[in-house]
Amino acid sequence: MPETFGVYIHVPFCRSRCRYCDFYSTLDETMISRWMDGVIREIALSPAPDSLSVDTVYFGGGTPSLLGSRDVERLLGAVDLNYGIGPDAEITLEANPGTVSLEQLKHLRAMGVNRLNFGLQSLDDRALAFLGRGHSVAEAKNAWDMARKAGFSNMGLDLIYGLPGQGIGEWEKELGKGLCFEPEHLSLYMLSIEEDTPMGRDLALGRIKAPDEGQVADLLRFTLNFMDDQGYPWYEVSNFAAAPGYQSRHNLGYWEKKPYIGFGPAAHSWLPPVRRSNVSDLGLYADLIREGKTPLDMEEELDSEAMRLESFYLGFRTRKGLDVAAFDDAFGGDFFRDYSAVLDSFERKGFIDCGGGFCRLTVKGMVFLDTITLAFCCHETG
Template identity: 45%
Template sequence: MGGLYIHVPFCRKKCRYCDFYSVTDDSAIPAYIKALKREMQIREWDAGPFDTVFFGGGTPSVLPPGRVAEILERASLIFGIAPDAEVTLEANPGTVSQNDLEAFQQAGVNRISLGVQSLDDQTLQFLGRIHSAFEARLALDWAMEAGFDSVGCDLIYGVPGQTRESWTKDLEDVLAYGPDHLSCYILTIEESTPLGRALERGEFSPMDEGRVGELFLHTSDFLESKGFLHYEISNFARGREKACRHNLHYWNHAPYLGLGPAAHSFLEIGRQWNVSDLEIYLAMVNAGRMPMEESEILTEEQHMLEWLYTGLRQAKGIDAGEFLRRFDKAFLDIFGPDWKRLQDEGLARESSQSFALTKKGMLFSDGVCQLLANRLE
């Protein structure tokens, strides 16, 4: 089975660092829901059934819980959703009440992912979040009591002015609530965002890359000492059963269908993505057209590149036998000399069954993958 991704393109306010597609006017929510159902009909034979559903954004928690139930009911009718499917909804602590979270759980959401980002008000203000640390703490309490199978929490580090001590306190404070999953992301400053423009104006200095690296390694060691599995560069779970199954679909080459503006799909041999404009999306779907912006058929080399980037993001790495069966070539026959160099530098490790990066290697994963990708040119 595969995964269903639903992009909810509405936010109360754009965060300073975010470059995902969203709009701040939620008056179009009814039109969006109608178009989303229509897109399901248009894509009826493209994919499914699904064993994961992920509401991402944007801020999916701005949708009324009844609308989420409506979407899930229609998706189940058209595509089929497994009885034990993982159904995740991203929620901003500034947009939910205790009643909302309980209603989302009753609507069919069994995994909530709270965009806490920090429990420090100064950090939240720098990031442009709409919630306070107090509101985040309330949302964590409510989420843990709402009956979800799994509660996840997103955090951001590498923020200017942050220290090892202040970041550790953030982690300790969040862990006190007992979440099942943590996604810990290094702050990325994109040029097109308000934060990027502030950097260009010289309003702040980014954290030194060396210090960011130290925080990455500290995060991994600290959370592992607390019983978490570091299963992907940015992701930690209380045991493998609490890992995000939907994201594992992305990283392990399972098919997934994306609905809504800016949503991406991976089906069989290629990728496709929808238009990143709500008005255009609505017009295309209402005219009975697939709201696709572009698609591409992957070459064998591109498939192999996908395996590199997604496989080496994961602690388990790339399975040697699966790679051989998929590409009819042994991993070391292609990448052997470079892999040996990476091992000598402490960036890679291998066993008879897999090829994986060390923690230090994960920190430089993009550069490592680019080095290996040069062998495919």
């Protein structure tokens, strides 16, 4: 059983809306103080799961760097008061270029924020404009250098690939520029064009063309192999670290099914076997909290079958893979016997590799992550 849990704080404010994004956020920064009051109250009213202590705190968004450092300090104080933040806790804040200052970053570092993740998304000004990001490459570099100057030694950057017309050559150049930042961590996401976004509408109208399946597979294979060669091995299909100590402990917790509590509108929580999410509306969230009501939108208790499916979905995303002993313990079977038919077929194709108590997808298999996961989920174990 885990002895610790993660805390996620959803900061739903953005300066502008990116053209591909369907996350919940608002441009109304005058709501920050109502949001702060709501989150601090929600924290105070939420008991710690089984008296566990907090080993990761993650400020995600939205754009958490729009918060003043005093706001972050108050929020950390509330988490510490209610649960106790462990002395070696990983405290991450997502930041966007153009929304940080040296003074603010120094304060954040001094109050214990020890991991910064910059949403750069591209290092090409034309691509940034296409994505609708509110910053330039020069601002990204400036923000990054400021953070180093402020004392951050554990920094990550996010980039998006699979943009219309982007081939492996362009993507390799972009990655090269990202590596020049000397980050400790990179998150590299394939562009996902959601229907109800400006980019989704452009796609529907035929104004842009998404890469086809073959191009997506080539880009993914290239990315995993290239980053290995550059000394940033992947530990999850979209995440790469310069050393194991720089892997995101908070996000690893998600994939390893550790408990976490999310605060703020649209935040999710996982307190096994219960999954919850808050309402995705800041006004409603603040009203519910003020009235002493829970801001829950959804709560469900996962049965054993749902937990089994989740073990595949989460386990196969990671390089470590599915923990076979933990799986057998949780579901009372014999994984190698029960799934021998699917295992044999995928092993023969070179998609899966089992050993050391884990079953993991190879780079070749990662290209078919969804299909392989589905095959395990649908397999009748008798």
